Amino acid sequence: MSHAKPRDLLVILRRGPHGSSQLREGLDTALVAAAFGRTVTLLFMGEGVTALVADQKAGPLGQKGTAATLEMLEMYDIDRLLVEASALEQFGLGEEDLMLEATAVSQASIALEPASHRLVLVF
């Protein structure tokens, strides 16, 4: 296991931006936890990898989307971002397509994450 001491919160993000509030409400949860001084890991799975695509815009009615929130992660000291390697592959996305640096992880490493956090929330 890569962490001697378990981290506090694993937030698993599985939905893309704009289509539902899942992603935004998951990110809000992560930011609040970080603001309370908790150690947070974000794991982007499935279509959740599209949350990281560069050049997102507001929705046609002015819906804010989630890109601005992602840009705030660093300020909140959320710097452990994992992204499912097979999902990147499935969507044909490379690191150069993403707005943030995230570590591509294999299925085998993903299976280690839930046990190494005190709390796991899936969005």
Next chain:
Amino acid sequence: MSHAKPRDLLVILRRGPHGSSQLREGLDTALVAAAFGRTVTLLFMGEGVTALVADQKAGPLGQKGTAATLEMLEMYDIDRLLVEASALEQFGLGEEDLMLEATAVSQASIALEPASHRLVLVF
């Protein structure tokens, strides 16, 4: 096309009983249309075929489910029930497992249905 004159309403049911209100609210729509004298076809697709499984019970908190509503279809003169043959196959269900008689239809016949109804609603 099997119908010279288009029928009024095609209700496509794609969710099982109890898990969500989709199925019940789709059936309610069909019953109301029939009560108003409209010709209604029901098409069960995907996990919607599990709506027809025999011996369904109330939910553990007393939720009614949809089996009683299905038993009322005949009273409302809703007698054209189609069920996706490949979905029955996928779930391993045979005609003897179903609570009502429904006509198993191939993909090719399913593709004819939307055009032969004046209104199509998907639940």
Next chain:
Amino acid sequence: MLLHTLNRSPATSRVYQQALAAMGPEDRLLLVEDAVQGALPKLMRYFTGLEGRLFALREDLVARGLEGQCDPSVQIVDVDGFVLLTEEAEKTVSWY
């Protein structure tokens, strides 16, 4: 000719299979909301057989940063084009 709309990503939901099963040989499919992910070249395989009849909504692609990344076989329309598609089709069936 009917217009079918799909709003869930083929990477997440199997509903696209039901849309395809219910489509007649002239029917069109418009990808909206999260389904526009399906316009990426790597996800196009879910929609084979729809050449010339597959559309995706520009505004939803733009909001997701995907506009420049679509497969060239997908026809991109804006909301005005969406309304036009519903005018041209006898009726519309929505898959979600």
Next chain:
Amino acid sequence: MLLHTLNRSPATSRVYQQALAAMGPEDRLLLVEDAVQGALPKLMRYFTGLEGRLFALREDLVARGLEGQCDPSVQIVDVDGFVLLTEEAEKTVSWY
């Protein structure tokens, strides 16, 4: 050992794939709500590799008329057993 729950049918949603990807080698999976459809013998193939670690909730099977039709390799538990599973597991992860 963690308990994972799944509430969507593998016939409808691909979320079961994510649950499986995130499971450790000792972790258990409990099928609840519409996911109990996955306990039918024909749908068991989605859950290969979970022998002895796959459970389904009796009350949800009964409500759906599926109790007598499950694959024998699935362990059927009632809600009391669900709570017991959460007691035995360090924590619970819910997939939906």
Next chain:
Amino acid sequence: MRYAILLLAAPYTNQASHSALRFARTLLARGHQLETVFFYQEGVQNAARLASPPQDEPHLVDAWSALSREHGTALQVCIAAALRRGLLDEREAARHGKQGYSVEPPFELTGLGQLIDIGLRCDRLITFAP
């Protein structure tokens, strides 16, 4: 043409309500008529008069009301779906012995029969769902 919209999704939780509103405005701009928006299933939440989204987000309840005022579009809410979800107008609140109400005009509670009626009467019915 005469259009109708069927909206099945809650605002804010899914994009569907935003998509429906955008579609509604566009079809009106193209010179069509929007006779009715029918709210069913979670769509009835679009009628929640107390909705208080953040200032920098679109206010969908107000936007539907404005659309109705400007274009005469009926906003019909399925009464059975609304009651179980806590969306009651003054009349239904009184009938159920509840203090207060959560739906107000131009939204109107109505039966599911209306959906069939408009679906068959209008030239086009477009569904927006979660």
Next chain:
Amino acid sequence: MRYAILLLAAPYTNQASHSALRFARTLLARGHQLETVFFYQEGVQNAARLASPPQDEPHLVDAWSALSREHGTALQVCIAAALRRGLLDEREAARHGKQGYSVEPPFELTGLGQLIDIGLRCDRLITFAP
């Protein structure tokens, strides 16, 4: 053990709220403590005080209230998720200049920080979702 429940789904639309209530009663019957039910996303609809389901269906809002009274379980509703969905208690209604209110005790509007707090403090947190 000390349990907490996170509920993310609207009542009636999905089974999740029924599943959560059934799980809550069972864990209490097994002698555990249920410290908090936290309502987030569409789960906030479980606090809609005007909910009027048909007589022959379970009344989830009342059932949560009864559970809270009998077992001291806190019913915490995420305030940000609630406001945009039209679920306001008397204080928030006044603050937003609205007449009437849609949430009442024992449901209490609270911040998302509470979810993290109970999630890390309780022995078990179980999520029920749509």
